[in-house]
């Protein structure tokens with residue numbers, strides 16, 4: 001390198017250093033995170049109004065995580081702004097008022113974003129959700145006296161201030177609740193935050209679009225993974241994620257799922273992108289000629305959570321039998337047949353359906369008969385949660401009975417057998433002993 005060149009480089013470096021120093025020295029807010037460069041993060045930002053830019057710039061420091069999630073979302077790339085979701089009608093009970101920081105915000109905004117907002121751009125998904133069993137998740141809990149008594153009296157012990165704790169931290173985080181707002185449009189602490197699937201908004205609307213693709217990224221990838229369902233579909237009474245892990249499909253997902261292609265457009269996500277189905281593949285995704293659906297009841301034959309399973313036959317999402325058995329089974333088989341032969345698929349469902357018949361006729365029916373007899377003879381305790389017979393009956397259908405049925409229907413042998421039918425016969429023998437004792441003595445046994 002000759003002297004002339006060396007001089008040019010040194011000269012450039014000096015200019016550069018001077019520029020950097022000026023920039024830093026001129027900025028008194030160097031410690032504060034930089035405000036979002038809206039034009040950089042959203043290529044379609046031309047569509048984003050001045051008001052919406054205000055939200056992003058201020059919230060980039062106020063709630064950094066929200067803006068950073070939104071920044072990396074498909075919505076940002078498509079120019080869908082904060083206001084597209086958070087703007088509300090003036091005078092709505094959800095309209096935010098007196099928010100510190102919002103002194104110069106002139107557009108009416110809400111914190112709550114009901115599904116009708118999403119429906120402005122995603123009409124089909126919302127309509128399908130409303131037709132599914134997910135729709136009733138909070139409505140049916142609210143309307144069942146026995147459930148309210150379980151939560152508030154038995155679990156909540158009628159506590160003067162904290163009786164609602166079990167509901168607030170448990171049931172409603174999966175099922176949802178009727179969200180109440182205060183005079184400033186803010187949701188109240190005993191009804192929010194809530195991640196339930198069937199939330200009821202102050203305007204009466206039902207549903208939650210953020211549980212499977214969480215805010216503010218709202219990705220299709222997240223919703224396709226079993227983890228999207230697992231936060232609710234687990235545990236002793238509906239161990240769907242555990243059953244999945246126990247299945248061959250779950251084995252393959254666990255061993256290589258991190259290498260699959262998760263972001264294909266809806267309708268184009270096909271075997272090849274993945275080797276084994278996830279919850280979404282079987283219950284929701286498009287595959288082959290079968291279109292995507294947000295109605296999780298559509299591909300079901302049985303009602304496998306009920307006390308006694310029956311084929312589905314209703315268009316009413318509030319009905320325990322929402323769905324249509326024959327059409328549902330045909331669609332589910334279409335899913336399997338994209339990867340298996342009909343011999344495997346028919347053989348699988350033949351055994352699974354046998355498990356439903358066995359549960360219904362050899363376990364549920366005799367248990368129910370004994371319950372009815374004891375009730376007729378006045379040999380049941382008034383408090384079902386302090387009566388061993390009634391507790392066993394509850395476990396038989398709600399825990400072991402669901403595990404046996406769902407284990408059989410989704411290929412989880414440990415759940416069909418050891419956590420299912422094995423436990424079922426143990427429950428039934430004990431119930432028969434108690435039943436015989438009560439009938440022979442005419443008394444309820446002492447502890």
Ligand code: HEC
Nearest residue numbers: 051054055058062082083086099100101102105109110111
């Ligand atoms: C000048 C700053 C600023 C601007 C502009 C602004 N916000 Fe806020 N926003 C805040 C602050 C501060 C809070 C309160 C945060 C807290 O309570 O932790 C807030 C709260 C919120 C909340 C939650 C309500 C609550 O109190 O918990 C939402 C939703 C919200 N803003 C949306 C928006 C939208 C949409 C816009 C654009 C129309 C916007 N904000 C514009 C500063 C701002």
Ligand code: HEC
Nearest residue numbers: 055056059063066067070080081082085111112113210215
């Ligand atoms: C695609 C729709 C959508 C967009 C776009 C959107 N939000 Fe939200 N936002 C939601 C939903 C849904 C919630 C949850 C509200 C509920 O429970 O009903 C929420 C909640 C919030 C909250 C409360 C978060 C918490 O955890 O306390 C803030 C603050 C907020 N949004 C600000 C923003 C800001 C700022 C932007 C723009 C950068 C934005 N939102 C863009 C849908 C959206």
Ligand code: HEC
Nearest residue numbers: 074078080084085113117118120121209213218219220221
């Ligand atoms: C103003 C229109 C608009 C609103 C309102 C809106 N979206 Fe979107 N959304 C879009 C556009 C545009 C896309 C990208 C193209 C597409 O997939 O349709 C998108 C894509 C999506 C995707 C797919 C993302 C991916 O990874 O491919 C999901 C999931 C989604 N939106 C959920 C929601 C939810 C949930 C709400 C309500 C909380 C909502 N959207 C509100 C316009 C909107």
Ligand code: HEC
Nearest residue numbers: 133136137174175195196197211228229232279283296297
């Ligand atoms: C936020 C909690 C939550 C998440 C996440 C969730 N579910 Fe559910 N799901 C529920 C609840 C609660 C019910 C019971 C609704 C009722 O009958 O009250 C349910 C019911 C169902 C049913 C039975 C519907 C019927 O008609 O009986 C299916 C099938 C289902 N979910 C599949 C899924 C799949 C697949 C996913 C993930 C892609 C998923 N769910 C994610 C809470 C959730």
Ligand code: HEC
Nearest residue numbers: 140141147150151170171174175231232233234238304305
């Ligand atoms: C971990 C999440 C979770 C919690 C907590 C939870 N549930 Fe559920 N619940 C579900 C799921 C998922 C189903 C659907 C099971 C199925 O389809 O097999 C369900 C089903 C039900 C059903 C039957 C569906 C119907 O339409 O009748 C009732 C009733 C119910 N739950 C009430 C409650 C009550 C009351 C509580 C609290 C005491 C509660 N659940 C706690 C997730 C939950």
Ligand code: HEC
Nearest residue numbers: 118122125126129208209212223224266267280284285286
């Ligand atoms: C039970 C989980 C679940 C819930 C709840 C849910 N989604 Fe989805 N969503 C999915 C899955 C899974 C996919 C991807 C389907 C596939 O594999 O193509 C998806 C895909 C989407 C897409 C992209 C599909 C397309 O056609 O581009 C949009 C948009 C969307 N959902 C919006 C919504 C809206 C709006 C709601 C509220 C009614 C909602 N979702 C509720 C699981 C869910």
Ligand code: HEC
Nearest residue numbers: 229233240241244277278279282300301302303304305409
């Ligand atoms: C290989 C496909 C497949 C996979 C993967 C799968 N399921 Fe299923 N699921 C089924 C079939 C088949 C049934 C029974 C349908 C019927 O009634 O014939 C079922 C039934 C259910 C039910 C019972 C609904 C009722 O009537 O109570 C729930 C809830 C459910 N699945 C949730 C899930 C969740 C959550 C996952 C992931 C953790 C999952 N499924 C994974 C195929 C699958």
Ligand code: HEC
Nearest residue numbers: 248249271274275276277282332335336338339345348411
């Ligand atoms: C995306 C492809 C795909 C779909 C869709 C699919 N499976 Fe599978 N399934 C597999 C693979 C791969 C295996 C592992 C085969 C092995 O064990 O070598 C498997 C294994 C099984 C097994 C274990 C026994 C065996 O043959 O290895 C059963 C049972 C099964 N699947 C049933 C079903 C049913 C029922 C459906 C529909 C509800 C279904 N599968 C949907 C790919 C799929």
